[in-house]
Every structure is written in C-alpha cells, then in structure tokens.
Amino acid sequence: xxxxxxxxxxxxxxxxxxxxxxxxxxxxxxxxxxxxxxxxxxxxxxxxxxxxxxxxxxxxxxxxxxxxxxxxxxxxxxxxxxxxxxxxxxxxxxxxxxxxxxxxxxxxxxxxxxxxxxxxxxxxxxxxxxxxxxxxxxxxxxxxxxxxxxxxxxxxxxxxxxxxxxxxxxxxxxxxxxxxxxxxxxxxxxxxxxxxxxxxxxxxxxxxxxxxxxxxxxxxxxxxxxxxxxxxxxxxxxxxxxxxxxxxxxxxxxxxxxxxxxxxxxxxxxxxxxxxxxxxxxxxxxxxxxxxxxxxxxxxxxxxxxxxxxxxxxxxxxxxxxxxxxxxxxxxxxxxxxxxxxxxxxxxxxxxxxxxxxxxxxxxxxxxxxxxxxxxxxxxxxxxxxxxxxxxxxxxxxxxxxxxxxxxxxxxxxxxxxxxxxxxxxxxxxxxxxxxxxxxxxxxxxxxxxxxxxxxxxxxxxxxxxxxxxxxxxxxxxxxxxxxxxxxxxxxxxxxxxxxxxxxxx
Amino acid sequence: xxxxxxxxxxxxxxxxxxxxxxxxxxxxxxxxxxxxxxxxxxxxxxxxxxxxxxxxxxxxxxxxxxxxxxxxxxxxxxxxxxxxxxxxxxxxxxxxxxxxxxxxxxxxxxxxxxxxxxxxxxxxxxxxxxxxxxxxxxxxxxxxxxxxxxxxxxxxxxxxxxxxxxxxxxxxxxxxxxxxxxxxxxxxxxxxxxxxxxxxxxxxxxxxxxxxxxxxx
Numbered sequence: 001x002x003x004x005x006x007x008x009x010x011x012x013x014x015x016x017x018x019x020x021x022x023x024x025x026x027x028x029x030x031x032x033x034x035x036x037x038x039x040x041x042x043x044x045x046x047x048x049x050x051x052x053x054x055x056x057x058x059x060x061x062x063x064x065x066x067x068x069x070x071x072x073x074x075x076x077x078x079x080x081x082x083x084x085x086x087x088x089x090x091x092x093x094x095x096x097x098x099x100x101x102x103x104x105x106x107x108x109x110x111x112x113x114x115x116x117x118x119x120x121x122x123x124x125x126x127x128x129x130x131x132x133x134x135x136x137x138x139x140x141x142x143x144x145x146x147x148x149x150x151x152x153x154x155x156x157x158x159x160x161x162x163x164x165x166x167x168x169x170x171x172x173x174x175x176x177x178x179x180x181x182x183x184x185x186x187x188x189x190x191x192x193x194x195x196x197x198x199x200x201x202x203x204x205x206x207x208x209x210x211x212x213x214x215x216x217x218x219x220x221x222x223x224x225x226x227x228x229x230x231x232x233x234x235x236x237x238x239x240x241x242x243x244x245x246x247x248x249x250x251x252x253x254x255x256x257x258x259x260x261x262x263x264x265x266x267x268x269x270x271x272x273x274x275x276x277x278x279x280x281x282x283x284x285x286x287x288x289x290x291x292x293x294x295x296x297x298x299x300x301x302x303x304x305x306x307x308x309x310x311x312x313x314x315x316x317x318x319x320x321x322x323x324x325x326x327x328x329x330x331x332x333x334x335x336x337x338x339x340x341x342x343x344x345x346x347x348x349x350x351x352x353x354x355x356x357x358x359x360x361x362x363x364x365x366x367x368x369x370x371x372x373x374x375x376x377x378x379x380x381x382x383x384x385x386x387x388x389x390x391x392x393x394x395x396x397x398x399x400x401x402x403x404x405x406x407x408x409x410x411x412x413x414x415x416x417x418x419x420x421x422x423x424x425x426x427x428x429x430x431x432x433x434x435x436x437x438x439x440x441x442x443x444x445x446x447x448x449x450x451x452x453x454x455x456x457x458x459x460x461x462x463x464x465x466x467x468x469x470x471x472x473x474x475x476x477x478x479x480x481x482x483x484x485x486x487x488x489x490x491x492x493x494x495x496x497x498x499x500x501x502x503x504x505x506x
Numbered sequence: 507x508x509x510x511x512x513x514x515x516x517x518x519x520x521x522x523x524x525x526x527x528x529x530x531x532x533x534x535x536x537x538x539x540x541x542x543x544x545x546x547x548x549x550x551x552x553x554x555x556x557x558x559x560x561x562x563x564x565x566x567x568x569x570x571x572x573x574x575x576x577x578x579x580x581x582x583x584x585x586x587x588x589x590x591x592x593x594x595x596x597x598x599x600x601x602x603x604x605x606x607x608x609x610x611x612x613x614x615x616x617x618x619x620x621x622x623x624x625x626x627x628x629x630x631x632x633x634x635x636x637x638x639x640x641x642x643x644x645x646x647x648x649x650x651x652x653x654x655x656x657x658x659x660x661x662x663x664x665x666x667x668x669x670x671x672x673x674x675x676x677x678x679x680x681x682x683x684x685x686x687x688x689x690x691x692x693x694x695x696x697x698x699x700x701x702x703x704x705x706x707x708x709x710x711x712x713x714x715x716x717x718x719x720x721x722x723x
Contacts, residue, residue, distance in 0.1 A: 070599025152601065153643075156627030156682070163684025171561040173684050178560050180567035180681030181604065184597040185560070284600035286588040288621060288629040291642040305626060306644035310660035313625075314685070371645045371657075375631060405636040410645075420645050448647050448655035453637040 027214050031245035033237075035221030037252035040114070042259035043107035044213070049260040050100040051206060053267065054138075055199065057093040065145070067191035069184035069283070072147035076279045091271035097139055099267050101297045104135050109352060112331075115340030116219035118228045122332035124212040127205055129328045134202040136297070141194035143295050147187055148279035153292035155182050155190075164314045182285075217241055218252070222340035229337060291375065299366025300359050306371040370419035373409040377417040384414035387425070391468055398465025401458045405450065421447060428469045428476035435477075436463045567593060567681040572674045573618065579610040579675070584632050584650060592680050606666065607632055607639070608675065609650065616675060619652050620664040620683045627684065630663065639663065661685075 004012075015021050064083060066075040079086035108128065111117055117125035140158075144151045155177070162172040178185030220240055246252065281290055294302050308316055342349050374381075383399045391399070402408065402424075410420035417423075422430075431439060440459060443449035454462070470476045483491060514522065555562070569592035579585055585608050594602035607619040619639070621629045628643035638655060639648040646657035653662040664683035669676050 068597045068599070069601045070597050153628050156622060157643075159682055160622075160625070160627040160684050169684065173682065174560045174567075175558070177682065180560075180593055181591055181601075182682065183591065183593075183601050184595050184599070186601075282600065284603065285621070285629070286586075286600075286603050286605040288586065288605060288631050290629065292628055302643075306658060308658065310658055313658065313660060372642055373640045373645055373647070375640065375642050378633075378635075406633050406638065406640070407636075409633075409640060443655070446656045448638055448649065450636065452650075453635070 028249040029247045030214065030217075031241045032218045032248050032252055033220040033240045034244050034246055034251075036218040037246060037255065038221065039255055039259070040110055041218065041252070042256050043103055043110055045256040046260050046263045047100065047104050047107050048206065048210070049264065050096055050103060050267075051202070053096045053264065054093065054100060055203075057089055057096060058195070058199075060089050061093055062195060067145070067188055069147065069187045072145070072187060073279055073282055076146065080276055087276050088271055090276035091274070092267060093142075094277040095267045095270040095274070097142055098296060099263060099270075101135055101139055103263065104132055108132060109356070111219075112348065113342050113352060114219060115222050115228070115342075115345065115348075117332040117336075118338070118340060119230050119233055119332075119336045121212070121216050121219065122336050124209060124216065125332045126329050127209050127212070129325065131202060131205050131209060133325070134198050134205070137198050138194065138202070139295065139297055141190050141198065143298075144187070144190040145194055146277060146279050147283050149281035149283055149287065149290045150278070150292050150294070152182055152283040152285060153290070154294055155186060157292075157294075161317055164317060218248075219340075222342070224339070224341040224343045226340065227338060228340060289375075291372070293369075294366075296363070300362035302369075303362040303366040306369070372418070373406075373420055374418040375409060377408040378403055378406040381408055381413075381416040384416075387413060387469065391465065394461055395465045395468055398461035398463070401454070401462045402465060405453060405458075405462075410447075424466065424469055426470055426474070428467050429471075429474050430477060431466075432477045432479045433463060433467060434479055434482075436466050568678050569593075569680050570669070570676045571679050572676050573606065573608060574675055576614075576616075576670055576673050576675050579608050579616070581610050581613055584609040584634065586632060589677075589679065604679065605629070606677070606679075609652075611651070614670070616668055616670070617652060618666040618668050618675075618677045620666065622664060622683055623659060624654070624661045624663060624685070625657070625659040627682070 061079070064075060064079055064086065066072055076090070079090050081087070111125065111128070140154075144155060159173045159176055159182070162176050163169045165172055174180060176186075177183070178189045217237055220237060226236075277295075281287060293299075305313075305317070339345055383403060388396060388399055402413075407424075408417040410418040412419060412423040413425060415423075427436070437459065439447065440454070440462065441449060441451040450459075467476055480490070571589045571592055573587050573589050586605060587608050588603045588605045591598070591602050591604050605621040607621065609617045609619065611617065619630075623630050623641040623643065623646045625641065625644055625646045628641050628646075630639040630641045630646070630648065632639055637650040639650075639652075641647070641657065641659075644658050646659040647655040648659070648663050649655050651662075652665060654660075666677035666679050668678070
C-alpha cells in the first residue's frame with residue numbers, strides 16, 4: 001500500500017466515519033439545464049449569503065449589545081464611538097439587512113416572473129413566502145433593538161395595530177409588549193425574537209427551501225409554448241437537465257459566487273461610506289419633540305396608513321395583510337400549471353409592474369411625508385420678504401398671525417412649510433374674502449376650525465393678509481354680488497357683462 | 507455481508523408485518539409515545555402560562571398615580587407632564603416615565619390626555635397658540651378639548667380617569683391606551699352629542715374625507 005500524505009489519510013479517516021462525500025458530491029455535481037446558468041439565477045444564493053452575513057455580524061454585535069431598555073441605547077453608542085470598528089460591524093449588519101430585504105424581494109419577483117413557483121415547486125414557493133415574512137420580521141425586530149425614539153414609537157404603532165383586533169386586541173397588546181406599556185420587558189422579548197426565535201425558524205426553513213431546490217432541480221429558462229403539465233413535466237425536465245445539462249459546479253455556480261462576492265462588497269462599501277444607522281434620539285417617551293419614522297422597507301406601510309380614510313383603517317389594517325399572505329400562498333396552488341414564459345403571462349407581468357410601481361411611489365412619498373405637519377415650520381420658516389413687501393401694517397400683522405398660529409405647519413409659503421394643506425402663495429386667487437373667513441373660522445376639508453383660537457382682530461388681519469397673496473398678473477378672487485350691492489351694477493367690461501362663459505349665439 | 511437471506515415471500519411479509527403491529531415491542535413503543543405526549547403536555551401547560559403572563563396579569567395594570575398639585579396647573583392652560591409608570595422595573599430606564607397632557611379648562615375642571623395619538627400611538631404635540639394637538643406621524647389634529655379636528659384618527663384623544671385628593675391630581679394609569687384596550691379610559695370622540703361648539707358647527711369628517719370643494723376653490 002503506497003504511503004498517502006498525512007492530510008489525505010486524515011481526510012479518509014474522517015470520511016469513513018461521517019460518510020458525507022457521497023451526498024455532497026451528488027448535490028454539487030447534479031446536472032442543471034444549461035439555460036439556468038444565467039445571471040438571472042443568482043438572487044437566491046445571494047440571499048443565503050446575506051443571511052449568513054447577518055448571522056455572523058449579529059453574533060458579533062450580541063457580544064456587546066445590552067438588551068436592557070435602560071442600557072441598550074448606551075451600548076449602541078459605545079459600539080459606535082468607543083469599540084474599535086464597532087461602528088463598522090453595526091453598519092454591516094444594518095446595510096446587510098437592507099440588502100437582504102432587497103435581494104429577497106428581487107429573488108421573489110424573478111421567481112414569479114419566470115413561473116418557477118409552478119409544479120412541482122409549489123411548496124418551495126410557499127416556504128419562501130414564510131421566509132419573506134420572517135425576513136421582514138427580522139427587519140422590524142431589528143429596528144426595535146436599535147432602541148431609539150423611532151424604535152419606541154414604532155412599537156407604539158405596532159401595539160396600536162394589534163389593539164385594533166376585535167375582542168382580544170387588548171390582550172394581544174400586552175402579549176406583544178410583555179406588559180401594559182413599552183418597557184424593559186418589551187425589549188427583552190424582541191431581543192429573544194430577533195436573536196433566537198425568528199432566525200432559528202428562518203434557518204430551518206432555509207434548509208428546507210434549499211433541499212427542495214436540490215431535489216426538484218433549478219427551474220429551467222421559461223420558453224413560450226413549453227407548457228407545464230403534471231403528467232409530463234418531471235420527465236421533460238430530467239431530459240432537459242441530462243441531455244442539455246451541465247453540472248451545477250462549476251457550470252452554474254461561478255455566477256452565483258461572483259454575484260455574492262459583489263453583493264458582500266457592496267454591503268461593505270455602503271457600511272464604510274454611509275456608516276451605521278443611528279441610534280437616533282434617546283428613547284425617552286417624555287421627549288415629545290420627535291418625528292418618528294420607520295426604516296426604509298416599511299415606509300410604504302407608513303404611507304398607506306396615512307391615506308386610508310378613518311372608517312376604512314381598522315378593517316384594512318386587519319384584513320389586507322391576511323389576504324395578501326393567502327394570495328401569495330394560494331398562487332402556486334391555483335396557477336400551478338401552464339405557461340411559464342412572461343411572453344404568455346401578461347396579467348402576471350402587469351401585476352408585478354403594478355405592485356412595483358405602487359411600492360416605489362409609496363416609498364417615495366414616505367421619504368418626505370407630505371401628509372405630516374412640519375412641526376417647526378411656524379417658528380423655523382419665515383415668511384418670504386417679497387410676500388411682505390408693500391403690505392399695510394394690518395396685513396403684516398396678519399402675516400404675524402399666520403406664523404404664530406402654526407398655519408405654516410400645514411401650509412407652505414415660498415416652498416417652505418407643511419404640505420398637508422394647499423400652499424398659500426396664491427390663495428387669494430382661489431378664495432374670496434368671505435370664503436377665507438369661512439374656511440379659517442369653521443375649517444372643513446381636513447382643516448381644523450380656528451374659530452376659538454383667533455380673536456376677531458386676528459382673523460381680520462389674517463384674512464387681509466391672505467387677500468394680498470396673488471400674483472401681479474392675476475387679481476384676487478372677488479365676490480361679484482358684493483360689487484353689485486356696493487356700486488349698483490356689474491363692473492364695466494367685466495366677464496359678466498361680456499357674457500363670457502356663456503354659449504355664444506350667432 | 508455477502509450471505510444474504512432470500513427475501514421473504516409476499517405472504518410471509520404480510521404475516522411478519524401483522525405480527526410486528528401487534529407485538530409487545532410495538533405496544534411498548536406506543537406506550538413510550540403516549541408517555542412522551544403526556545409529559546410534553548405537562549411541560550407545555552406551565553410554558554403557555556408563562557408566555558401568557560403579561561396577559562393574565564392585566565387586571566393589575568391600572569393604578570392611581572399623582573401627576574402633581576392642583577395648583578401647578580393654571581386655569582385655561584394645557585401642560586405637558588410626566589409620571590412614573592406604576593408598573594416599572596429598574597431596567598426600564600427612561601421608558602418608565604410616561605408623558606401626558608393636563609388641561610385645566612375651568613376651576614376644578616381637569617382633563618388628562620394620553621400623549622398617544624388615537625390613530626397609531628405617535629406622540630402628539632400641543633400648540634397653545636392655535637389651541638391644537640398635532641401628530642407628527644400621519645397628521646392627526648385634535649382640538650384643545652381632545653376631540654378630533656382632522657387627519658386619519660377615527661376618534662378624539664384618549665383621556666385618563668382622574669380624581670383630586672388633598673390638593674393632588676390623581677390619574678388612573680399604567681397601560682398604553684389603544685382602540686381596543688381602553689380599559690375604562692374614556693374617549694371624548696365617542697360623546698358626539700357633548701362635543702364642543704366648534705366641532706358641532708363643522709361638517710362631520712367621515713362624510714367629507716379629503717379636501718372639499720371649498721378648499722380647492
């Protein structure tokens with residue numbers, strides 16, 4: 001027997017005991033259709049790599065993080081500022097989370113577009129839906145562990161949504177918060193969820209998901225006219241994989257490897273350039289001078305919640321997510337056979353584009369929240385000088401009232417201020433004096449009534465000032481009947497006299 | 507390993523399987539499974555009880571807390587106060603402090619509003635100049651008496667039950683107010699008939715969501 005080198009003997013010694021070579025070789029060398037060695041097929045493996053990155057960076061952060069409401073914020077500050085490269089690990093974990101959600105969503109869209117959820121891969125998709133939910137759960141619980149003001153009030157939003165559940169809402173809130181109100185018990189249970197419960201289940205599901213991909217084979221490139229039939233599909237696929245196939249390693253895997261490396265590098269670059277997320281303000285609920293906002297991937301929910309009419313809110317919040325999950329789970333069971341190609345699935349393509357556009361627009365709106373009052377505009381955004389030029393003292397006093405009564409929190413002047421209500425730069429062209437009084441004193445159309453907050457002198461000054469807000473080329477709106485009463489007739493050469501707007505007679 | 511027995515015939519297999527099914531070993535295995543199920547149940551019961559702890563304790567979650575002397579609150583003003591959550595632990599840190607607004611509308615007439623917007627619990631801010639509470643999240647606005655002025659909330663601000671004892675203002679507090687979890691917390695928005703003069707005069711908001719014609723002009 002020729003003497004083998006020591007490492008070979010060591011390998012053989014271990015292999016005779018664990019016997020893993022066979023299954024691993026089978027998995028690595030299994031033939032895949034040539035068409036799947038594509039740059040479109042790299043997102044699943046990239047999600048896995050990002051998950052591993054999150055586990056590793058998460059464990060490293062857990063070495064330092066103190067899951068106590070009194071100390072969490074301080075321990076994050078220490079990671080940021082004191083521990084060498086603590087900031088970089090926090091940034092890697094934060095950006096890794098963003099990338100993971102993004103790549104998982106792209107993976108899902110690709111699988112949907114390529115019809116990869118169809119027979120026999122229905123369960124792979126359904127398991128994947130739960131993995132998506134757990135990924136989002138990780139993102140939310142992670143945001144809570146970054147125990148700052150956003151986390152505190154984000155928990156409040158979560159509790160408020162829970163509290164809307166009929167009958168057991170109150171109990172659910174206490175279950176979610178671990179007590180009657182957001183406190184130390186809330187943070188410890190979200191720590192357990194983020195560190196043990198959800199990742200444990202997510203890893204188990206990932207194993208199952210990858211196992212099924214190996215057993216059922218990677219979805220072939222969809223071709224128009226290649227119909228999926230339960231009776232023939234497996235045979236057709238095997239033919240495709242064996243006759244026109246290549247071994248997964250190295251034929252297809254090199255693209256996965258290159259893309260994963262690129263993604264990891266992108267995470268590292270983002271982490272190094274943009275740094276860690278927060279923590280923002282100290283989680284003291286008595287600091288009410290705060291504008292809570294969710295993380296990027298939840299901005300769209302924030303937007304949707306602001307646009308729902310009050311009476312639709314509770315049913316929508318409670319029913320829509322359930323319906324969405326049911327639709328996702330039912331998709332492969334309902335549409336499990338037939339065409340896979342996007343050329344023959346216009347509805348699927350449209351749905352995907354529609355969802356993507358909605359998501360993008362809602363997220364975009366969520367970045368600048370036009371529905372929220374700008375809380376410091378009344379004291380921070382002065383009236384533009386040209387809107388004060390040439391005004392009488394009374395009108396200028398009106399501008400004072402406008403600032404002092406927080407009108408600017410919802411109404412912009414010169415592009416600055418809230419966008420909840422219409423901008424006031426040209427309000428006089430839209431409302432007559434009487435209409436202005438009515439609107440200010442009685443409110444309406446989403447504006448509060450200011451009747452009790454303004455003295456008669458203040459309202460007069462305010463309306464006089466608003467009356468001056470019109471461009472030079474366009475007069476202020478006037479009540480025609482008032483003119484008629486005052487001067488006993490319609491003004492000469494007025495639109496009324498000329499009969500404008502009436503059907504011309506010939 | 508090479509000396510393999512010839513495989514049993516179909517009939518023999520059936521007989522073997524049947525014998526296996528009723529054998530003592532199978533019976534003992536079933537006993538083992540049953541024992542494990544019993545033990546699992548016995549263990550699971552306290553675990554479930556432990557998990558539901560925060561819910562089972564919930565009757566205790568209200569206590570009378572002092573928010574200050576009656577004289578601290580001038581008539582006609584609304585003041586931001588904070589009180590210690592009666593159910594706090596040392597590791598709660600700053601979260602043990604709960605903010606609230608005390609409104610002293612007329613002599614001996616107090617209202618204590620929860621800080622939480624009735625929409626999604628964000629902290630509302632009081633603006634004494636315009637006599638409004640504004641929420642930074644989704645733009646909910648409330649009048650000085652807590653009733654809904656505009657925005658997505660479907661009701662007014664939550665209020666705490668209160669009483670005055672030996673010159674001190676006490677509120678019954680301890681849990682986060684939510685729509686379901688009112689726990690004796692009154693809602694000013696629900697008393698439609700008693701709502702303030704200003705509100706009574708404007709059109710009810712449910713009927714005119716969005717911007718009305720008069721605003722667009």
